[in-house]
Amino acid sequence: MGSHGDEYSSASSVKNPTIKFTKLFINGEFVDSVSGKTFETIDPRTGEVIARIAEGDKEDIDFAVKAARHAFDHGPWPRLSGSERGRIMMKFADLLEEHAEELAALDTIDAGKLFSVGKAVDIPHAISCLRYYAGAADKVHGKVLKMSRELHGYTLLEPIGVVGHIIPWNFPTVLLFVKVSPALAAGCTMVVKPAEQTPLSALYYAHLAKLAGIPDGVLNVVTGFGPTAGAAVSSHMDIDAVSFTGSPEVGRKVMQAAAESNLKVVSLELGGKSPLIIFDDADLDMAAELAILGILFNKGEACVASSRVYVQEGIYDELVKKLVEKAKAWVVGDPFDPKVQQGPQVDRKQFERILSYIEHGKREGATLLTGGKPMAQNGYYIEPTIFADVKEEMLIAKDEIFGPVMALAKLKTIEEAIKKANSTRYGLAAGIVTKDLNVANTVSRSVRAGTIWINCYFAFDIDCPFGGYKMSGFGRDYGLEALHKYLQVKSVVTPLYNTPWL
Template sequence: MAAANGDSKGFEVPKLEIKFTKLFINGRFVDAVSGKTFETRDPRTGEVTAKIAEGDKADIDLAVKAAREAFDHGPWPRMSGFARGRILHKFADLVDQHVEELAALDTVDAGKLFAMGKLMDIPGGANLLRYYAGAADKIHGETLKMSRPCHGYTLKEPVGVVGHIVPWNYPTTMFFFKVSPALAAGCTMVVKPAEQTPLSALFYAYLAKQAGIPDGVLNVVPGFGPTAGTAISAHMDIDKVSFTGSTEVGRLVMEAAAKSNLKPVSLELGGKSPVIVFDDADLDTAVNLVHMASYTNKGEICVAGSRIYVQEGIYDAFVKKATEMAKKSVVGDPFNPRVHQGPQVDKDQYEKVLKYIDIGKREGATLVTGGKPCGDNGYYIEPTIFTDVKA
């Protein structure tokens, strides 16, 4: 297994200028009310990438005020779906024009593979925008056949001001999963990117303004969960919250929403996904699929196949092939096109993974391969396999 060392020898690391580090509220980049900043670090090295304005309750209040004004009195909810769709298509085109820069931002923020960002994450975000741009003028109600001589119909309207809390593992994909349908419907919003990965979200706010999305419609406030995230969840003037993250925090989001204005909440929370392999499976195909399910995005994915159940008839052969594949996986700088796995997103996640590896050893599971940090700096961990795991 190739060790990670952060060395750019043999491949080119793109030059990257961090352009946007302030909060984006009502169409402008502004400092936090408190003047505070926090550091975002490059997981390849642990070094500081940029200092980001730290939003908290006061900033969320300003962002919600701007979003409420834009919803209650601005043009966005009152445009035809076709007109909103045209702007979203332009937004998508602008994303396409900055693919390399955006992919590099997610690499230095989240440790994501640069090649994968260029190929999938950033184009995928643009295509999510295009999908919902096409849906914007197709949000129809129904005329209902009534049992009595009266008229009945349904009318679908935007819910209002939406709060989006975005996770760190897929900063671009999850940004557009949340923002695109809300924009298409005519909602206005406040987005809180994860504190580990704010850079691309701020860039997307800039591109949204360039595309013609009116001021106040899309606000981006980086900050921390207990402050900015709680302020969104509990805000009386936010009509709906969308959160992706841990089950523990999801409960807090739902509780805060219930205690405020009983706003509806959409939650996508963590899991421990099983993969079941039977004796009649094609062994090579099964091993390849399980490897992909386990190690895609360095395992930082809510549907990672991290529990593998293999039927007895092929168990030994499966473990052997899976171990061989894990040992061949190249861990290193995610800008290197030959690398399969980059660093964990930050020091906390790195230490959490190593802690769980240690727990596995102490509880009697057999460490077959991996289990150790990789390289002299950065947050790299070897692909790891345990067997003899007790439920």
């Protein structure tokens, strides 16, 4: 390991990566949009334009779907053995590894993500995703059935077809590969619509996919806006399944479009308002660390951010003091600097949205303990913000803010903790901090959320299914459950020799 100075010098050398790919990637080629239109992608550190990107819309989605459909119906990808698909996916992962620094830098200038975290966490996670599902590609098989009559039956697992992936902007690399990897392993072809805020890395991944040997038409990337390109994916008659991560409002539109077109299979991850419940017996230092990390990691732009923190009254005052100290010491600044812990919010719209929620919190009577203002510098930086005395009916307790804003409240009993944790329309994740196994088990079984972390937070693993309850959506990413989202079950039945089958 080098010194911090060495790391910063290395980071400085990629602060302005060359933008190599700005066109749509359809059928193995980079092409202009049909309309010829482009849009600006902005550096949130400065508000300045990085590059102009091809703006795809319905016609471009049509071309991409046509390429994906031809690749599925007539191309080699679904017909390759699972081991051969896995071999190509492994090569794809190796190429990500070779270009990790450049890829991390693209997400830093496009999304404001910490370069050090991108290089150490996001890119390696994407590589692990590819390798995990590459290893699963040759293990997709059905079952021989024990039929109740004189029949021989078995099931086949077959790729679902052409898949549309709509990717959000907060984890542009991780969430692309969380969706693309199992779909590739299953033998599907696909159209990827990255977020308009963060198109750069997705286009680079399309280039690397071709270098790895993924056949033309299997992985297409159409950059553009949600109401045009995204809507065209959701409503397309020749897309068989769509996977979307984003807001509940847009998730509803995706479902509606899927229902009104060809009843395509839909999986949705729609964010959360995740509670972190800290009981009196908790290790104070660990609890404070988890609470701060839970809301400030990735500048609060995380679907599972622990934005509601409930603390039992016996340790409340002492813990609040520690949280405020940590928030004030949190380093906000240039995401290429390894000493920095929080970069800028993704764009001006999100920056202003977060600030408006902070104003709501003040007006509704929550106590602002620290932060609450934009930083006095260029770009979309916001101070780490903590509100206390937050009531359940306040907007900052109900809505997913997607920023560095913590809502604190005091608890008395376990029953109150469970009730407050469940008093949300969301149900994506929750955290519990306690040394009492009975408390941990009781609360984890009672909180309605897809993932419960006990004495940890952000403890993701590729083998551990992830998804939501309630308005946080349905369907699971990670694990073999994700692979099965992209497979159809076909039953095959034949009568046994000379046996009547009616």
